[in-house]
Amino acid sequence: MSTDTPIRVQVGGTAGTDPYEVLIGRQLLGELPGLIGRAKRVAVLHPEALAATGEALREDLAGQGYEAVAIQLPNAEEAKTAEVAAYCWKALGQTGFTRSDVIVGVGGGATTDLAGFVAATWLRGVRWIAVPTTVLAMVDAAVGGKTGINTAEGKNLVGAFHPPAGVLCDLASLDSLPVNDYVSGLAEIIKAGFISDPVILDLIEQDPAGARTPEGPHTAELIERSIQVKAEVVSADLKESGLREILNYGHTLGHAIEKNERYNWRHGAAVSIGMVFAAELGRLAGRLDDATADRHRSVLESVGLPLTYRGDQWPKLLETMKVDKKSRGDLLRFIVLDGLAKPVVLEGPDPAVLAAAYAEVSQ
Ligand SMILES: NC(=O)c1ccc[n+]([C@@H]2O[C@H](COP(=O)([O-])OP(=O)(O)OC[C@H]3O[C@@H](n4cnc5c(N)ncnc54)[C@H](O)[C@@H]3O)[C@@H](O)[C@H]2O)c1
Ligand SMILES: O=C(O)C(=O)C[C@@H](O)[C@H](O)[C@H](O)COP(=O)(O)O
Numbered sequence: 586m587s588t589d590t591p592i593r594v595q596v597g598g599t600a601g602t603d604p605y606e607v608l609i610g611r612q613l614l615g616e617l618p619g620l621i622g623r624a625k626r627v628a629v630l631h632p633e634a635l636a637a638t639g640e641a642l643r644e645d646l647a648g649q650g651y652e653a654v655a656i657q658l659p660n661a662e663e664a665k666t667a668e669v670a671a672y673c674w675k676a677l678g679q680t681g682f683t684r685s686d687v688i689v690g691v692g693g694g695a696t697t698d699l700a701g702f703v704a705a706t707w708l709r710g711v712r713w714i715a716v717p718t719t720v721l722a723m724v725d726a727a728v729g730g731k732t733g734i735n736t737a738e739g740k741n742l743v744g745a746f747h748p749p750a751g752v753l754c755d756l757a758s759l760d761s762l763p764v765n766d767y768v769s770g771l772a773e774i775i776k777a778g779f780i781s782d783p784v785i786l787d788l789i790e791q792d793p794a795g796a797r798t799p800e801g802p803h804t805a806e807l808i809e810r811s812i813q814v815k816a817e818v819v820s821a822d823l824k825e826s827g828l829r830e831i832l833n834y835g836h837t838l839g840h841a842i843e844k845n846e847r848y849n850w851r852h853g854a855a856v857s858i859g860m861v862f863a864a865e866l867g868r869l870a871g872r873l874d875d876a877t878a879d880r881h882r883s884v885l886e887s888v889g890l891p892l893t894y895r896g897d898q899w900p901k902l903l904e905t906m907k908v909d910k911k912s913r914g915d916l917l918r919f920i921v922l923d924g925l926a927k928p929v930v931l932e933g934p935d936p937a938v939l940a941a942a943y944a945e946v947s948q
């Protein structure tokens with residue numbers, strides 16, 4: 586991909602939603618003023634790990650005449666709490682942040698989820714721009730307008746649908762990402778492959794080692810294809826009244842594992858195990874063929890993602906899954922595959938089938 590001209594993917598613009606663009610390329614910060622528009626104040630929310638980036642951006646915006654403040658957040662999931670949101674609300678209040686001002690979230694998915702949530706709740710909604718700096722945030726978290734925080738009872742239990750005004754994916758930011766975080770993002774890329782675009786799986790299988798680094802031969806294509814999948818789905822169903830549930834493939838168990846690990850695991854690692862579980866569930870429910878189910882294990886393992894979790898945790902995980910957002914009353918619902926790229930909802934599976942699927946991923 587030429588990195589001079591960014592790739593532009595349009596999201597939304599249907600069913601009364603405002604359209605916005607996801608830009609993929611390098612040196613994209615020049616696009617920010619156009620997105621910020623006539624705001625007087627800009628709040629740059631960034632994680633501790635990107636303190637220098639956040640401050641440089643604040644200075645740059647201040648130099649352009651904006652009243653710019655930087656708000657530093659804890660790294661990773663520690664940012665996705667009610668306390669951190671309240672800290673941001675206080676900072677915005679002290680800055681005199683109005684409805685015409687703009688929030689910029691620069692960081693991984695935890696940062697963009699929190700920044701978007703603060704934007705959704707401040708004055709009942711202000712504009713925000715996502716500048717994702719991890720693979721996972723580029724291909725998934727920053728696109729689609731799901732924003733939120735975790736509670737002790739579960740992942741993302743509090744939140745709002747509040748799409749950004751634009752998303753700037755600067756591939757250069759991936760150079761500083763630790764390999765574990767890079768690989769975590771591959772889980773969502775692989776998810777996009779299984780639910781919608783199998784070329785993604787072919788590209789990773791051709792060169793799994795290359796897929797683990799930003800220098801890999803297919804990095805830009807993998808990111809772009811995954812963003813296309815996400816963009817198509819959320820454009821058709823922003824508020825998850827149907828189709829959007831397919832993006833939750835692997836997340837029913839994945840989120841329960843994250844809660845069980847007190848949010849100390851990376852999201853992609855938990856979703857990886859969740860996808861192996863969902864594949865086994867699909868197979869045991871008589872829907873998914875053996876080859877596609879087995880392909881989950883091989884492709885996830887080839888890039889270094891985990892496939893198994895502690896067997897003795899099943900009763901707790903099952904309890905947590907009951908408050909998954911796809912549940913309806915007492916009915917557990919899962920996304921499974923009816924075949925490659927054919928996601929469907931499996932409602933109320935037999936508890937024995939669920940336990941048998943978990944036995945296949947338990948250590
Ligand atoms: N809203 C959605 O649709 C959606 C979709 C998928 C995932 N998510 C959420 O995204 C979160 C996971 O996001 P993530 O995988 O990006 O993890 P993350 O945001 O926790 O980032 C991982 C770590 O990398 C640091 N970091 C970020 N960018 C960096 C860079 N360029 N160089 C060095 N360090 C950097 C972060 O500070 C953090 O410590 C989860 O909370 C998950 O629930 C949301
Ligand atoms: O965008 C979506 O919709 C997704 O389900 C994408 C997931 O990768 C993401 O982790 C999302 O935050 C999960 O949403 P939740 O509603 O299950 O919390």
Ligand SMILES: [Zn+2]
Pocket residue numbers: 725773836852856
């Ligand atoms: Zn996810």
